[in-house]
Amino acid sequence: MKNVFLFVLSGEHKTLPIAELEAVLSLANDFDLLETKKNFAIYKTSRSGSRFLKILSRRLALTHSIHKFIGSCYWKDIEKFLNALPKFEMPYRVRVRLYENKEKTESLEKQIGGLVSEIIKRSGRKPVIKLEKPKTSLEFFITGNEVYCCSKILEIDKKPFADRRPRKKPFVKPVSMDPRIARVMVNLSRKDSGRILDPFCGTGGILIEAGIIGLKLFGVDRDEEMVKGCKRNLEFFNLKGEVREGDARNLEKSFGGNFFDGIVTDPPYGRLSSTKGSDTESLYNESMVSIERVLKPGSFLVMAVPTNINIKTKMKLIEIHRERINRSLERNIMVYRK
Numbered sequence: 001m002k003n004v005f006l007f008v009l010s011g012e013h014k015t016l017p018i019a020e021l022e023a024v025l026s027l028a029n030d031f032d033l034l035e036t037k038k039n040f041a042i043y044k045t046s047r048s049g050s051r052f053l054k055i056l057s058r059r060l061a062l063t064h065s066i067h068k069f070i071g072s073c074y075w076k077d078i079e080k081f082l083n084a085l086p087k088f089e090m091p092y093r094v095r096v097r098l099y100e101n102k103e104k105t106e107s108l109e110k111q112i113g114g115l116v117s118e119i120i121k122r123s124g125r126k127p128v129i130k131l132e133k134p135k136t137s138l139e140f141f142i143t144g145n146e147v148y149c150c151s152k153i154l155e156i157d158k159k160p161f162a163d164r165r166p167r168k169k170p171f172v173k174p175v176s177m178d179p180r181i182a183r184v185m186v187n188l189s190r191k192d193s194g195r196i197l198d199p200f201c202g203t204g205g206i207l208i209e210a211g212i213i214g215l216k217l218f219g220v221d222r223d224e225e226m227v228k229g230c231k232r233n234l235e236f237f238n239l240k241g242e243v244r245e246g247d248a249r250n251l252e253k254s255f256g257g258n259f260f261d262g263i264v265t266d267p268p269y270g271r272l273s274s275t276k277g278s279d280t281e282s283l284y285n286e287s288m289v290s291i292e293r294v295l296k297p298g299s300f301l302v303m304a305v306p307t308n309i310n311i312k313t314k315m316k317l318i319e320i321h322r323e324r325i326n327r328s329l330e331r332n333i334m335v336y337r338k
């Protein structure tokens with residue numbers, strides 16, 4: 001019997017949330033995407049255990065919640081659909097999310113809630129409603145004339161990411177990366193074990209996120225202060241890693257060829273971080289040559305790249321995600337496969 005899950009994605013970026021989810025689910029090998037709509041995605045899988053969902057929820061940065069998908073119908077058929085609802089545990093509540101005409105949310109919640117309660121009574125049970133922490137949260141996602149019904153399994157806790165914001169770390173610089181973006185980039189490398197390298201590691205924003213999900217950490221930075229600070233940050237989160245002073249254009253000298261299972265990085269991109277005098281495009285392209293040598297065949301490179309830089313590489317470009325850093329600066333998060 002297949003299980004079907006609905007994932008509610010963050011709306012703060014157009015392509016990254018679904019790309020992150022796809023990348024992480026690809027590690028499990030048996031999740032098939034059935035449908036994406038608005039900010040949710042529906043998958044079927046042969047997995048049933050909640051343990052796997054808990055692991056997922058600790059890993060994903062841009063997913064809000066995970067639900068058991070019950071079914072969908074047209075709005076005109078809602079009564080018929082509700083009549084066929086499988087029996088669920090009490091107490092329960094009904095929640096409606098309207099993607100259009102949001103002002104009607106409350107009245108639709110009452111309407112659907114009323115129908116559900118009638119159906120329960122007709123089946124001979126007594127409806128027990130609890131708005132806070134019910135056993136079953138029945139959720140209805142309504143878009144256009146379609147209704148998607150599910151029950152919430154878990155809400156993803158955002159606090160751990162908030163607790164790792166740059167200013168909560170002992171060593172901070174203006175270049176320090178937001179932990180959620182760092183986590184998404186790590187997730188796009190499609191690894192849950194093995195060696196990961198950040199050849200422009202700075203304060204360690206990417207390495208910390210990779211360490212928390214259990215990857216073996218390697219970092220390189222040309223700046224001695226960054227190397228020391230990065231080590232301090234890793235220690236602060238009880239993470240071990242090999243961080244050394246070096247040049248991202250000469251990685252094979254330190255590590256040899258085909259050494260890493262993934263490379264995730266955020267090289268200097270202009271005013272905020274130093275390129276130590278080198279022309280930014282040459283720095284990127286010279287580093288790409290070295291990165292390609294130390295990455296294992298089939299593995300992924302995930303790199304943030306300013307939009308005005310033209311990357312030349314033999315590696316295969318898999319995905320590009322445009323991201324706004326501030327009002328005047330945009331960059332691409334690029335995913336390559338060797």
Ligand SMILES: C[S@@+](CC[C@H](N)C(=O)[O-])C[C@H]1O[C@@H](n2cnc3c(N)ncnc32)[C@H](O)[C@@H]1O
Nearest residue numbers: 176177200202203205221222223247248268273
């Ligand atoms: C944008 S910052 C990385 C920020 C990092 N993601 C963080 O969370 O702190 C880029 C880093 O690249 C380093 N860098 C510049 N040129 C380099 C080179 N040729 N090799 C290695 N590191 C270099 C800079 O010292 C800087 O720390």
